[in-house]
Amino acid sequence: MGGMARTGNRSSRAAGARDGVAVARRPEVRLPSLVAYDGEGLEPDGDYDGVRFEETDLADASGPGSRFLDCELRGCALDRAELVRARFIDSVLSGVRGVGTDLAEASLRDVEVLDARLGGVQLHGAVLERVLVRGGKIDYLNLRKARLKDVVFEGCVLSEPDFGEARLVRVEFRDCVLKRADFSAVRMESVDLRTAAELDIARGVERLAGAVISPSQLMELAPAFAAQIGVRVEA
Numbered sequence: 001m002g003g004m005a006r007t008g009n010r011s012s013r014a015a016g017a018r019d020g021v022a023v024a025r026r027p028e029v030r031l032p033s034l035v036a037y038d039g040e041g042l043e044p045d046g047d048y049d050g051v052r053f054e055e056t057d058l059a060d061a062s063g064p065g066s067r068f069l070d071c072e073l074r075g076c077a078l079d080r081a082e083l084v085r086a087r088f089i090d091s092v093l094s095g096v097r098g099v100g101t102d103l104a105e106a107s108l109r110d111v112e113v114l115d116a117r118l119g120g121v122q123l124h125g126a127v128l129e130r131v132l133v134r135g136g137k138i139d140y141l142n143l144r145k146a147r148l149k150d151v152v153f154e155g156c157v158l159s160e161p162d163f164g165e166a167r168l169v170r171v172e173f174r175d176c177v178l179k180r181a182d183f184s185a186v187r188m189e190s191v192d193l194r195t196a197a198e199l200d201i202a203r204g205v206e207r208l209a210g211a212v213i214s215p216s217q218l219m220e221l222a223p224a225f226a227a228q229i230g231v232r233v234e235a
Helices: 213-229
Strands: 047-049 051-054 067-069 072-074 089-094 097-099 108-120 125-139 145-152 158-159 167-174 176-182 187-192 198-203
Touching: 198 213
Parallel strands: 047 067, 051 072, 067 089, 072 089, 089 108, 097 108, 108 125, 125 145, 125 158, 145 167, 158 176, 167 187, 176 198
Antiparallel strands: none
């Protein structure tokens, strides 16, 4: 793909603190003029620079190792798309949908994911840095052994997300729903769960060291905390 002029879209917002908790740095994506994608599917190790994918059917596409720089994917179907080790940089994924998208070991940096409708997304071993996931619903999100730094989940629904053995640094869950989350063997640093609309932890409640929760969340999680240390609570 032909190269496009890039604008400065590195986040200028330094990581600050809110009530003593380090705040995640959000991406500030400013896309240049884009060229409409006129191909079919994807190519392994493809190089897509300054491209807009508009309502493109990428179901069953095979693009492992591809690089998406200054790109927009809007309303695209990603069912079973193979994007292992793909790199998304300074890009926006808006209204994407699909089941079984494989993004294992992918890299997302300065990326916005808006109003996605996805299921069974494989992001195990992936690296996410300065990523905003806003709106939409993602079922069975697999982030096992992934590394998340400066990531914000905002106003979205995460149903049975798996963070097992992941590393979370400056991650915020704002006004989002976490259903049956798995935090087994996770490592956390400055993870803010206080404004989650719903916090339902299926496994790994004992791994919340490094996270901040609200007093009401503490009361809701008290039975799980008690069970972890073998305390029986009876009237």
